[in-house]
Amino acid sequence: MDVTSFWLAGRPATGDETFSVTNPYDGRVVGEVAVPTEAQVEEAVAAADAVRAQAAALPVHVRAEALAHVSRRLAERSEEIARLITAENGKPLLWARAEVNRAVSVFRFAAEEARRWSPTTQRLDTDPGGAGRLAYVSRVPKGPVLGIAPFNFPLNLTAHKVAPAIAVGAPIVVKPAPATPLSALVLGEILAETDLPAGMVSVLPVPNDRAPALVDDPRLPVVSFTGSVPVGWAIRERAPRKHVTLELGGNAAAVVLADADLDWAATRIGLFSNYQAGQSCIAVQRVYVDRGVYEAFVPKLVEAVGSLVTGDPWDGATQVGPLVSTDAAERVESWVNEAVAAGAKVLTGGTRDGAVYAPTVLADVPADAKVLREEVFGPVLVVQPVDGVDEAFAQVNDSSFGLQAGVFTRSLDVAFRAHRELNVGGVIIGDVPSYRADQMPYGGVKDSGVGREGLHSAMSDYTEEKVMVLTGIDL
Structure with a gap:
């Protein structure tokens, strides 16, 4: 060579x-x-x-x-x-x-x-x-x-x-x-x-x-x-x-409020928690869903994640490929296993094949779990119910990171409130935190x-x- x-x-x-x-x-x-x-x-x-x-x-x-x-x-x-x-x-x-x-x-x-x-x-x-x-x-x-x-x-x-x-x-x-x-x-x-x-x-x-x-x-x-x-x-x-x-780094959060288009939110979050095999600082890692729509939303999210095409990166249809190394995939696997041992439930995924880790959705994750507190940098998301905007925004801010956040809402008032209150470098309204236009300012606060x-x-x-x-x- x-x-x-x-x-x-x-x-x-x-x-x-x-x-x-x-x-x-x-x-x-x-x-x-x-x-x-x-x-x-x-x-x-x-x-x-x-x-x-x-x-x-x-x-x-x-x-x-x-x-x-x-x-x-x-x-x-x-x-x-x-x-x-x-x-x-x-x-x-x-x-x-x-x-x-x-x-x-x-x-x-x-x-x-x-x-x-x-x-x-x-x-x-x-x-x-x-x-x-x-x-x-x-x-x-x-x-x-x-x-x-x-x-x-x-x-x-x-x-x-x-x-x-x-x-x-x-x-x-x-x-x-x-x-x-x-x-x-x-x-x-x-x-x-x-x-x-x-x-x-x-x-x-x-x-x-x-x-x-x-x-x-x-x-x-x-x-x-x-x-x-x-x-x-x-x-x-x-x-x-x-x-x-x-x-x-980041452990980017998406908020799904009661007035959101649930199908759109599930599709976008499902894809962008797993694009680049989750190896993006703004991949969706934490999802906070208004309790009033939680039961309706979670099956849609699980279906969106489970339908992603995973495997050979040379196949033009593949959406989720390997992590950068087997060591990286093993670390993600260990963090998920640690959360499950502490009471988390795997709604889909949770398996590894070499450097490929299956797109994974976790629920009932303990508040101190690494998959919630740290940056997974892998195809794993945590979904949790919240009681309205106040709790949702408090959960987003309860992080050592602050790169970008996404808020799915149709309310302009809530959009501007998110911009005021969320302690992040960028707020994306109506879409995932993973959105980045290369000409716009991009960066974070805190450990981001x-x-x-x-x-x-x-x-x-x-x-x-x-x-x-x-x-x-x-x-």
Whole structure:
């Protein structure tokens, strides 16, 4: 098998070692990836630091055209890249194709935002001392970005780090997840086709134990991390003088109120508790149903979950594939078994075959069970009855996480109340918390992280205001 190169300051390179990438469903090797040496990592970081001024001064049209080029090339190679995502991650082709399409949009949105990204002016003669003065306010890059991407959306969540960096003129060093580096490396290949300066983008598949050196490096003043809660907060504590954006975990809740369309709610919750095999920070994990419709709703939910097509990710009809590893599936299995031993009832699912865990619905789950309190990151949901809106919202907020929540209601008053009262980064009315438009602000509170992604939001995160005051202006 040919060795896949990494991307060092815009050019392909190999190191002294390689590692294998395996498919979670059948265990076969799908790629052999070169590992950068420490000297090569140093070269990449030094190149990003050396090009920072040139990158920041790039004309908008150069940045925008590079981003548009990536969007076009991802679209042209969409099926190839989707199959690569399925190969390395195990997600069904259904979702891999959707991920590529989202990445196409991310780079297109970034190109559009880059063209809109303009300085503002502010009159200062609102006070006599400011007569004849005008402030010109621009946003300038804080410096090169270290982007650390997760395994669950190996292309699109890498895109969410790379695209805003290019849009604002910030160099970026990407560290993909060791389990799923191949799609990020294809992105590096496509970026190398653009006219961006050498050194502006590097994609370095280094093992996790070498990431702290990158986090510590003062030449990378911005860190954008998506991943686990412990690692994310450890990065922030390790780099207190850096700008650190964290997109961490969640145990997303959906609320089904008495006025909801129960068939729609059951279908959406059933699918989006199990898409990506539940390996999404906003997959539905907790479902709170008004007691008045609980008995009518639960059979609909169980039927929706039980009808999902599970198994071979290469089959275009498959909706739920394997988790990223057998170890991950065994952990999910142990959490479910622990809940059942404490009194929970399995309404459907609850079985494992290798890395595939059957879509599972649990009821009567004890309040302290891991499947309720922590992030399962697997195809498991817990359904519970509640007495009205007050209890439902209290249950949603009774979590150490706060990424997104979904509320199925037809009431506009309840919708705005949810927006006011739910302690999360985003509230989705009439649908699951799993809904995300890539251009909107996205991020959480509490243990779900700090900062926001979404193109405009991330561009703001990567930059800071810089003011020039013009004096003696006849306004």
